[in-house]
Amino acid sequence: MPSPYVQERSTENYRDAFQVKLTRSAILRPVPEPESDELWAQNCASDYMVTCQWTVEGGWEVPEIKPFDNFSISPLASCLHYATQCFEGMKAFRGLDGNVRLFRPYRNAKRLAMSAKCVSLPQFDADYLVWLIEKLLQMDIDSSQCPPGASPRSSMRLITSQVDKIRAWPGGFGYAKVGANYGPSFSLHHEAQAANYDQVLWLFGPEGRVTEVGARNFFAIVRNRESGLLELLTALTEDKLILEGVTRNSVIQLVRSRLADELEVIESYFTIQYLKTALEEGRLLEAFVSGTAFFIKPVSVIRCDNEDFNLPQKENSTIKNFTSLIKTWLYDIMFGKEEYSWSRIVERDLGDFKLFSP
């Protein structure tokens, strides 16, 4: 039987060549309690970090695991002036069996390399990066934990962007996880929050094409007026306006493989007016957002043209709840209730690897 990881990992064989320098920390900080304010503030870090220097002359140096600390950065550095920066978000889940798991980490690692290219930074090998993340997690594998994507609200209140504020454009870089997509979008996000909405639903063009929600992908379940069949609508990635989320891809794959007879996935253009009409006609059954940070969250309200549109909520209803079903499937995979190729257990044993102190 092939390894369950085989489809997610491309070059297992050359892992033996990976190296990392290790400097141990003298002081280990206490781990925040689950659900504590400290944890929710989202500004506490692990005891260690991984760094890797790159120079024009020598390329990538040997990476280092070392105590978490501030960076020393020249005021002239281009990352501070020209947004030559990119990032990824990934969680490590403590499963019900006590194991720590990563969820499709190669997708993040490959996207990081793509994003780096987008801002003219050197690309780091995706397999090497996942290996390093595993090494980092091993450093505090007994204390690692991550909240399963909860947030104070159980559902999301969205507000559509105004027609004169655009997050991304064809020919731009909306598809990459580069800093440049975030800073300029914060002001609208803050306005949304001040008005008691959680996120901005970014529209594009005069026709109001639905793209994505803050840093999350958007899905709607609509009954097609002509065919009477259920469709799971989400923006397409081909025009490079939106980020191709790991969770988005996972939702689509699960629905295609497990709900093929009930719910057809449509990656396409669709407008806010299309959703409004579907809602008025009772054909918009559910909407949700997907992303690593907040996992899968149903949408309860979409504000558009100064009007709140309330979406059907099925939390305690007997009607089939696709959002909840998809969320459960993903949760079970992430936390090890279901064994699946997307979930990658982090080995506890440091000894296998070429960690060395210089």
Next chain:
Amino acid sequence: MPSPYVQERSTENYRDAFQVKLTRSAILRPVPEPESDELWAQNCASDYMVTCQWTVEGGWEVPEIKPFDNFSISPLASCLHYATQCFEGMKAFRGLDGNVRLFRPYRNAKRLAMSAKCVSLPQFDADYLVWLIEKLLQMDIDSSQCPPGASPRSSMRLITSQVDKIRAWPGGFGYAKVGANYGPSFSLHHEAQAANYDQVLWLFGPEGRVTEVGARNFFAIVRNRESGLLELLTALTEDKLILEGVTRNSVIQLVRSRLADELEVIESYFTIQYLKTALEEGRLLEAFVSGTAFFIKPVSVIRCDNEDFNLPQKENSTIKNFTSLIKTWLYDIMFGKEEYSWSRIVERDLGDFKLFSP
């Protein structure tokens, strides 16, 4: 007679309230020679820098002048992940009379505040910032110098962007000096340089609207086919696609006031095809780019659709050379050959100001 600075400075009176902490440097580095490689590498800094901390609770603290040094930045800082960053470029010119001058610094300071708002950063008072820059310059007023916008080439070779790569879009942030406008544009810039062009001429839309050149504004002098009159064409700023450059604004003002009868300034939409047609018909007389970094530079070539279009060069010709004339006017103002309200002499005397060591 009113102060020549009055139009550029808004609140002279409350300068008395400005403060700065001063920590002197124990070691002063040698000043690079004019035209030296060290200077051209553009990565040497002055001995001092100005910093100012801001906190949610307390707002801006008292600014500090201190020895130039690396910043200590948390790996979690949003400036590194989300491009919550903006900047300005400004030069200090050692005039022919030995005085050090700033050129319209309030424009930069006000634009910095606008850019900060664009990325949800707190805004710093423009007058206070100019005052601080003057304090910083006073710290090494005898060694300060700046090359007058020269570059290895005397003219610019431009290559138009492909239709599927855009720098900015309506509803975006192309008008602000935020990091997000730069990183993602570097790859095309590097491609241009590899193909022996200096800068990308960024077009927008399927019709190929001319916007700006790298981080510079673009001007073309075209004889209007119908009227037979000369027009100075440049992209308009109203749709917020391009940066409203300080040099751009100065060029426009000087031409309007000094060449009103010869050359009409037209801030408008115009396409690359419009320029090509004008060139073919002998009506494109000059083109140049403007910006703080490289001042005013004539354009010699525009590559478009795999073809080089050579522009008339007047360097040693007897035909009237508007580019050269405008450049001379600006140079004379910057270096104090002509006294003008745009040029601001930095006082030598530190004693006037409330510098204090903590």
